[in-house]
Amino acid sequence: MKKFSLLIAIILGLALTLAGCGGRGPTTNLRVDMVEFMFEPFDYIIPAGQEITLELSNNGAVVHDFVIMKLGADVGEDFGDEDKANIYWEAEMEPGTSGTYTFTAPGELGEYQVVCGVAGHYLAGMVGSLTVVAE
Numbered sequence: 715m716k717k718f719s720l721l722i723a724i725i726l727g728l729a730l731t732l733a734g735c736g737g738r739g740p741t742t743n744l745r746v747d748m749v750e751f752m753f754e755p756f757d758y759i760i761p762a763g764q765e766i767t768l769e770l771s772n773n774g775a776v777v778h779d780f781v782i783m784k785l786g787a788d789v790g791e792d793f794g795d796e797d798k799a800n801i802y803w804e805a806e807m808e809p810g811t812s813g814t815y816t817f818t819a820p821g822e823l824g825e826y827q828v829v830c831g832v833a834g835h836y837l838a839g840m841v842g843s844l845t846v847v848a849e
């Protein structure tokens with residue numbers, strides 16, 4: 715019986731931990747660090763149509779972009795000139811700088827690709843996802 719109680723306690727603890735992680739809801743305040751070659755964190759959930767504040771820091775040694783692609787747009791092999799028409803919103807940061815931006819979240823629900831538009835950076839791993847959910 716003691717063992718059984720312990721097992722229940724472990725399962726409950728695990729469930730609470732998972733709920734804590736998975737329960738991360740939409741936010742209108744994003745804070746993102748950029749380095750070679752990743753976004754930290756790399757996935758975001760925001761409410762549709764809301765004004766979003768983005769605190770962006772480039773902690774790397776080279777320039778990086780935070781580019782939100784339009785819904786359904788995928789840069790494919792690497793970010794190129796042909797992808798520029800599919801940009802929803804973007805910000806460029808010089809190395810060692812940070813800034814606060816605002817943009818309006820897309821009205822269409824879904825998952826939007828986030829990439830760095832500097833040549834080769836997407837390929838190196840600078841990719842993320844922005845999920846737009848109902849308010």
Ligand SMILES: [Cu+2]
Binds near residue numbers: 778832835
């Ligand atoms: Cu980059």
